[in-house]
Amino acid sequence: MGRLIVGLTGISVAGREEYEPADSFSRRVRQRLRDEKAKDGARYYTVASAEINVLSKLGCSEEDHVLLLASDTPVGKACAELVRETVKNEFGAEGEVQPVPGLQMTDATLFRRDGVRNLFEKLRRAQAKAQELGLDFVLNMNGGFKSVLPFAALYGMTQQAPSYYSYEWTSTLIKLPALPLTFDWDRLGFAADALIALRDKGIMQAHEFEALLPGHGYRDDPLFRVLIEEDDGLVVPSAAGDLMFERLAFEASTSQVLLSPRAWRKAKGSGTEPATLEALAEIRDPLLRAKPGHCERYAGKTNLLIWKTTTGSWPRLFYWVERNGVHVAEILRHDEYDVATEGKGVWREEFDGDDFHRWE
Structure with missing residues (x-):
């Protein structure tokens, strides 16, 4: 059976090449990869990029499909395309690049409210697609911003998705264990109307959210409280809330x-x-x-x-x-x-x- 291997992508494929001038970036990186392969073919996969390093250890082949989730930056998208090319050339696997809107490091609010949410959504859609096509779903945790790794790991471990990581340039492949955790929907049933409204809108006035929870002091409920964040009279899903919504969508769709x-x-x-x-x-x-x-x-x-x-x-x-x-x-x-x-x-x-x- 083939696999859908989903990976976060960073800029390690660039080595020491600077992005500017942008019009020559891809050409310079391709030359770097050719030079590395000619210099030491035995270590090529290890030094080509963090993503390629793990894919080689996973035995990536033409039976697999590779989905590369790129940061919402020009250099992130360019590097993801270069990794996709290398995956096809070295392993024969078809690849696809999908930028994740909001996944960047210059705006913390945008990262938290859009980037993490969109990351969870893309992972959930990929997992559902793998199930629909009869493919094994695998997460490649090497690559991307270090601040994104905990969120991707949390998704994989709570969704029981095989997730692999290799530290820097080492040869050791680590499989992250699944966590036997799920959401207690019956426990959250009282708040279904409020949570569904928050899911659909993304952000709500606190008084509007409270109106859908009559008689419930949710601020004093430690289990429910971790699903939302409040700031300046507004309510948004927390990272745990975003993860809950994607788990909900996955269960409903499958x-x-x-x-x-x-x-x-x-x-x-x-x-x-x-x-x-x-x-x-x-x-x-x-x-x-x-x-x-x-x-x-x-x-x-x-x-x-x-x-x-x-x-x-x-x-x-x-x-x-x-x-x-x-x-x-x-x-x-x-x-x-x-x-x-x-x-x-x-x-x-x-x-x-x-x-x-x-x-x-």
Whole structure:
């Protein structure tokens, strides 16, 4: 199986070459690489660049695809293109360069609010793409600004993505261990509306954010507090908050919704209400599912979880969650769910042995 190897890129490929004059930069660096290879071919990969050093140790080949995340600077983009060329020439692997907006070192606020967030987003999209294409997802931690490394490492270790690092010019390859951590969506369900609004807007007035958290003193909640930052009356996601949003997007984009034959007939039936389609789309999102629900209304009538759309009172989706996805057993319209639960109720055991089908 091939791999999608995602790497941060810096300027080590340039050696001692200055960026200016810019019009001759790439030519001068290519000459440096040729000279290094001719001087000591055995050590060439080690001295070519930090990125090439690790890729060689990972056994990069034509079966792999390499995504290079560049800083939002002219020299960063130019160096990433030179690394891409070298990857193709030396390993036969196709490469792609993607600059990360805001990832620079001259504006700390821009770096924190845009650069880190965009880095997490690009890593998440790459990981989802690898899963979609059936490729192994690997992080190459060599390269890029030193201040970016902790954020990339945090992403890889909490997302259980194999992450590799080699210190400077050494021959030792270090694999960073995965951390058995995840987000407790049920714990955050009370704040779903506020967090979703903050995710969509990126920055909010503090009073606007507080209005979506009625009766909750979130400033005194140490677990929730680490997800946001406040400054001059504004609320923005913290680095942990940005990481949470990307984890949420990854789970929502890769989660399968599986329908029982009964639910499938209703979802595919003529005249299916837009609200049903909306509910089937929303139920992928673990934070939305964690919002205070309506299960208590049906106590003694079902052992399934119940979901309704965020914009209406119907339909009701009766479901359970397993590792392979969200299993929707029953879909009941507004005029059905009270009648259905007044009788024998809706129980998971009814659907044991049913062949659930994936809903696209």
